[in-house]
Amino acid sequence: xxxxxxxxxxxxxxxxxxxxxxxxxxxxxxxxxxxxxxxxxxxxxxxxxxxxxxxxxxxxxxxxxxxxxxxxxxxxxxxxxxxxxxxxxxxxxxxxxxxxxxxxxxxxxxxxxxxx
Amino acid sequence: xxxxxxxxxxxxxxxxxxxxxxxxxxxxxxxxxxxxxxxxxxxxxxxxxxxxxxxxxxxxxxxxxxxxxxxxxxxxxxxxxxxxxxxxxxxxxxxxxxxxxxxxxxxxxxxxx
Numbered sequence: 084x085x086x087x088x089x090x091x092x093x094x095x096x097x098x099x100x101x102x103x104x105x106x107x108x109x110x111x112x113x114x115x116x117x118x119x120x121x122x123x124x125x126x127x128x129x130x131x132x133x134x135x136x137x138x139x140x141x142x143x144x145x146x147x148x149x150x151x152x153x154x155x156x157x158x159x160x161x162x163x164x165x166x167x168x169x170x171x172x173x174x175x176x177x178x179x180x181x182x183x184x185x186x187x188x189x190x191x192x193x194x195x196x197x198x199x
Numbered sequence: 200x201x202x203x204x205x206x207x208x209x210x211x212x213x214x215x216x217x218x219x220x221x222x223x224x225x226x227x228x229x230x231x232x233x234x235x236x237x238x239x240x241x242x243x244x245x246x247x248x249x250x251x252x253x254x255x256x257x258x259x260x261x262x263x264x265x266x267x268x269x270x271x272x273x274x275x276x277x278x279x280x281x282x283x284x285x286x287x288x289x290x291x292x293x294x295x296x297x298x299x300x301x302x303x304x305x306x307x308x309x310x311x312x
Binding site for chain 2: 128192
């Protein structure tokens with residue numbers, strides 16, 4: 084089974100609108116972390132936001148918030164007030180904590196295009 | 200500038216050659232990683248080093264070997280390059296006690312012909 088599933092290969096959003104990028108994960112570990120990264124067309128990977136499995140509140144970083152629904156194993160990224168510079172690939176990732184170290188898994192990404 | 204840097208940015212080489220990609224971070228981080236991003240944009244972790252100790256070794260071919268001369272460097276050496284090794288390779292690092300944050304280098308686009 085896929086560890087991280089991003090079902091939206093491409094998304095469009097109007098500038099200044101909010102958009103939700105979906106991410107579901109699969110793990111049986113009680114302790115794990117969830118991440119979102121942004122990859123613009125220039126290719127670099129930019130860390131956006133993190134949610135720990137034991138965190139009680141949803142993580143927020145500026146215009147980014149992570150809608151963490153543990154029972155549903157979903158970790159959707161919400162971008163508020165979209166800007167043209169938000170156009171990029173977005174990757175959801177999960178870290179499982181193992182005795183041998185951390186295992187990281189990435190989704191296949193969602194391409195977001197912000198329309199002026 | 201404080202950052203994660205990689206050299207070279209582009210690498211074109213022939214099958215069978217041996218090549219290295221260098222990574223340096225001056226952020227004072229204690230854990231460094233190598234990722235491979237294939238043509239379909241899928242990212243896969245390859246290695247992780249913490250204080251010069253390998254703590255993750257995904258099932259990558261043993262032609263790939265990470266080398267860490269010190270905490271600030273994690274180089275990737277690849278022997279006998281194959282066509283399937285063509286990809287973008289990212290180095291990343293994370294700070295002590297904050298493994299939830301990973302800072303990526305600009306990537307190295309490797310093309311094997």
